[in-house]
Amino acid sequence: MGRRHRYGGLAAAAAFVWLAGAGLAAAEPAGADAEVSAPQAAAAADQAYGERKALFEETSTITGIRWFDLAAADQYERTMNFVKKRTPGDGLVAVYFSPEDWAGLANPDRTDTSPLGIAAFGGKGLDGNGDGRADRNSDLDRLAAFARQITKFGTDEENFRIGLWEYYQNNRAVERILQFSKIYAAYGTLDLFTHAFPLPLGADYSYRDTWGASRGWGGDRIHEGTDLFAHHGVPVRSTCYGIIEVMGWNPFGGWRVGIRDLNNVYHYYAHLSGFSKEVKTGDVVKPAQVIGWVGSSGYGKPGTSGKFPPHLHFGLYRDNGLAEWSFDPYSHLKKWEREERAAGRKKK
Numbered sequence: 001m002g003r004r005h006r007y008g009g010l011a012a013a014a015a016f017v018w019l020a021g022a023g024l025a026a027a028e029p030a031g032a033d034a035e036v037s038a039p040q041a042a043a044a045a046d047q048a049y050g051e052r053k054a055l056f057e058e059t060s061t062i063t064g065i066r067w068f069d070l071a072a073a074d075q076y077e078r079t080m081n082f083v084k085k086r087t088p089g090d091g092l093v094a095v096y097f098s099p100e101d102w103a104g105l106a107n108p109d110r111t112d113t114s115p116l117g118i119a120a121f122g123g124k125g126l127d128g129n130g131d132g133r134a135d136r137n138s139d140l141d142r143l144a145a146f147a148r149q150i151t152k153f154g155t156d157e158e159n160f161r162i163g164l165w166e167y168y169q170n171n172r173a174v175e176r177i178l179q180f181s182k183i184y185a186a187y188g189t190l191d192l193f194t195h196a197f198p199l200p201l202g203a204d205y206s207y208r209d210t211w212g213a214s215r216g217w218g219g220d221r222i223h224e225g226t227d228l229f230a231h232h233g234v235p236v237r238s239t240c241y242g243i244i245e246v247m248g249w250n251p252f253g254g255w256r257v258g259i260r261d262l263n264n265v266y267h268y269y270a271h272l273s274g275f276s277k278e279v280k281t282g283d284v285v286k287p288a289q290v291i292g293w294v295g296s297s298g299y300g301k302p303g304t305s306g307k308f309p310p311h312l313h314f315g316l317y318r319d320n321g322l323a324e325w326s327f328d329p330y331s332h333l334k335k336w337e338r339e340e341r342a343a344g345r346k347k348k
C-alpha cells in the first residue's frame with residue numbers, strides 16, 4: 001500500500017524504466033481502421049497489446065486505478081486522436097495532452113520538462129518513469145499524469161466516474177469510458193478487435209452496396225446502411241467485441257440492437273423478429289455471438305411486422321465525442337465475411 005501515489009518511488013521507477021524500453025519498438029495495433037493482415041504485423045500487434053497492458057498494470061499498482069479503467073480511458077483517447085487527427089506522442093499510450101496543458105497555460109516554455117517548473121505553472125505534466133523529467137513524449141509520464149487527473153476523487157467506481165466527468169466535462173466521454181472498461185474487465189485482454197459477419201456464412205443471404213440509395217426497406221429516406229436479405233429467423237450475430245447500448249423498439253428500425261465497440265463505433269442491427277434471451281442492454285458480447293433473428297419488424301407501432309421483405313438492416317456510426325455520423329458498412333461487411341471464411345478454412 002505504501003507505493004500508492006508515489007510516482008517516483010524507487011521500485012516503481014525501476015519497473016517503469018524496463019517497461020518503457022520494452023514499449024518503444026512495438027507497432028501501433030489498434031488504429032480505428034487498422035488492417036492487420038500480414039503475419040508479422042499480427043505478431044507485432046499481439047506483442048504491443050501485451051506491452052500496453054503491462055503499462056496499465058504497472059500504473060495500476062502505483063496509483064490504485066484499476067488497469068481496465070485506465071485501458072478504457074486510454075482507448076477513448078485513441079478514438080479521439082483518430083477523429084481529431086491528434087498525435088499524442090511516441091510509444092503505445094494514446095493519452096493526449098496539448099503542450100500548454102502539459103507545461104501549464106502561463107508557462108513561457110511549452111516544452112518544459114522540469115517537474116517543478118511545470119507544477120509551478122499549474123501544468124498537468126508529471127514524471128512517471130522516475131528519470132527526473134516530465135516528458136510529454138514518454139508513455140509512462142503521460143500515463144502517470146493522466147491517472148492523477150482522472151483519479152483526483154478516488155479510484156473506486158463512483159469516484160472514477162466523478163473524476164472522468166471533471167476531466168472531460170462531457171457525459172458521452174464518461175459513458176464511453178465506462179462501457180470500454182466493462183468490455184476490458186470482461187475479457188481481461190486488450191486484444192479485442194476481431195470481427196464476424198452478422199449472419200452465419202452458411203445461411204442463404206444476399207446483399208449489395210446500397211449506400212445513399214434514395215430509400216431502403218423500412219429505413220430512412222436516405223438509406224444509411226446495408227440491407228442483408230435473408231429468411232425470417234436466420235440468426236443475427238454481433239460483428240464485434242462490444243457492449244449492448246440499445247435493445248428495443250424503434251418506429252423505423254423495429255426491434256433493433258445497437259452495440260458499441262472499442263473503436264467507438266456503434267453497430268446497428270434493425271428489423272429483427274426477436275432478441276436472444278441470453279443478452280440484454282449493458283451486456284458485453286463477442287464476435288459471432290447471437291443477439292437476435294432476421295425479421296421484417298418496423299415502420300409502425302411496436303410489433304408492426306411484414307411491411308417489407310425480411311432482411312437485416314446493418315449500419316455503422318462513428319462517435320466524434322459530440323455527435324455521431326454514419327459511414328458505409330459495405331466494405332467492412334465484405335472484409336469480415338472474407339476474414340471469417342479464411343479463418344474457417346484454416347480450422348479444417
Ligand SMILES: [Zn+2]
Pocket residue numbers: 216217218219223225226227312313314
Ligand atoms: Zn436498410
